Amino acid sequence: MGVPADRILVEPRAANTGQNIEFTRDLLAAHGIGVSSVTLVSRPYQQRRAYATCRRRWPEVEVTCASEPLSLTEYVDSVGDARRVAEMIVGDTQRITRYAELGFAVPQEVPDDVRRAYDRLVEAGYTGRLIRPRPGAPQRPGRAVR
Template sequence: MEDAQLLWDFQQMGHTARPCSVIVGLGSHDLGVADVAAGLYLRGLAPVVVFTGATSRTTVERMPRGEAEHYRERAVELGVPEGVVLVEPRARHTGENIRFSRELLAERGVDVASVLLVSKPYEERRAYATARRLWPGVEVVCASAPMSLAAYVDSIQDARLVLDMLVGAVQRLMVYPAQGFMVATDVPRPVVAAFERLRDQGFTSRLVAP
């Protein structure tokens, strides 16, 4: 867990939420993303919310109508007006989350100068690097649930899933820039070493081919 903590801490961007043109909630297995996005909207930090995401192998059973649709339902339950929520139901990875959300907002005539990008806590830096590459010219402010790693694992009730996801998120920071999927990120040597130890211990289900 010490190695996992290094990866967790590195993913945190440390941004302070502020008013932006739009809130974009990135689909995943974690319904807490919708909670954070709803809270930001209810604080008056953006006039429009986009939820983006289809389903994946980890969400097809718990979110059969699609991640974005389940996020929308949750946000409305929390008090977000239905009329301000846009649903992007096709995206299957972070790059598509960004690209399809950008296209949807353009189609709706929403002028975007800045985006509050809401993700799981351990994917802030990955989401940021992807948005910087695929949505140039837009200021990106990252947000996620303010939780410790231990509290997050308790909330998900699946430590292996969280560690697998952590390892996969950091690996993408190292291999995706060369493939054009995100901007380059300087990954410190201690983080690389922690990643390698966790990888070698078998937390590999979310790795991609380099």
């Protein structure tokens, strides 16, 4: 893409979004690079969770999220498995609330229509990417308080 190789820093250790943000922040600091804003590039359905994770892990930076501009149909076609995409979206929707409850991300409001769609998909069996609840813990996304 025209960026000289000596201007690229690679963070290879992260196993999840939170670690990627923390390790990248530390890598940039180790190179004396001050940061006031970041652009997180992720899959389309992960942008909201990535934003909330960054706000928790690196609150002093301005956060912008981006992904390849695809319609849902184009994204499903690129993955090649509509069920898998639906399960990824259901799993990420759950994580928006669950990760805030666990302190991994800032809380976000989940609109009622999104919660209803989530419930319908879970009831229809799109559960392959859900975090299994602890005994007594709610399984569906709730209303997060800001």
